[in-house]
Amino acid sequence: MPTLTFTWQTTIDNKTCDKCRQLHGYEWFFYDEMPRVLLHPTLGLVWDMVADQSQAHGLPIRRGGWRCRCIVTWRINDEDLQDDLLEIRRETRLLEDRLVTTTQFLESFIALLVGAT
Numbered sequence: 001m002p003t004l005t006f007t008w009q010t011t012i013d014n015k016t017c018d019k020c021r022q023l024h025g026y027e028w029f030f031y032d033e034m035p036r037v038l039l040h041p042t043l044g045l046v047w048d049m050v051a052d053q054s055q056a057h058g059l060p061i062r063r064g065g066w067r068c069r070c071i072v073t074w075r076i077n078d079e080d081l082q083d084d085l086l087e088i089r090r091e092t093r094l095l096e097d098r099l100v101t102t103t104q105f106l107e108s109f110i111a112l113l114v115g116a117t
């Protein structure tokens with residue numbers, strides 16, 4: 001069964017807020033599904049998957065407000081991945097050429113993996 005893992009990556013320096021510092025390295029795990037948002041047990045909604053941006057400080061960029069510099073990285077673990085390498089390479093090219101968003105890419109990726117198992 002494919003597992004989708006998301007990891008919060010905070011830019012750590014003297015401008016980093018407590019919230020983002022706390023989120024650094026936090027991981028989410030999903031099985032055969034693509035989340036719409038990432039929720040933290042105490043901080044609540046922190047990432048919007050559809051917009052592909054942080055919600056840790058509400059609106060990400062505002063004059064005089066917070067400007068979150070965090071990113072969320074992802075990886076997929078699946079033992080049957082070898083059989084689907086050609087299809088995955090095709091999907092990856094679409095992502096690299098920015099013809100699909102990260103969310104669209106991961107959704108088709110999961111659909112492929114679920115179909116293969």
Ligand SMILES: [Zn+2]
Nearest residue numbers: 020068069070
């Ligand atoms: Zn942040």
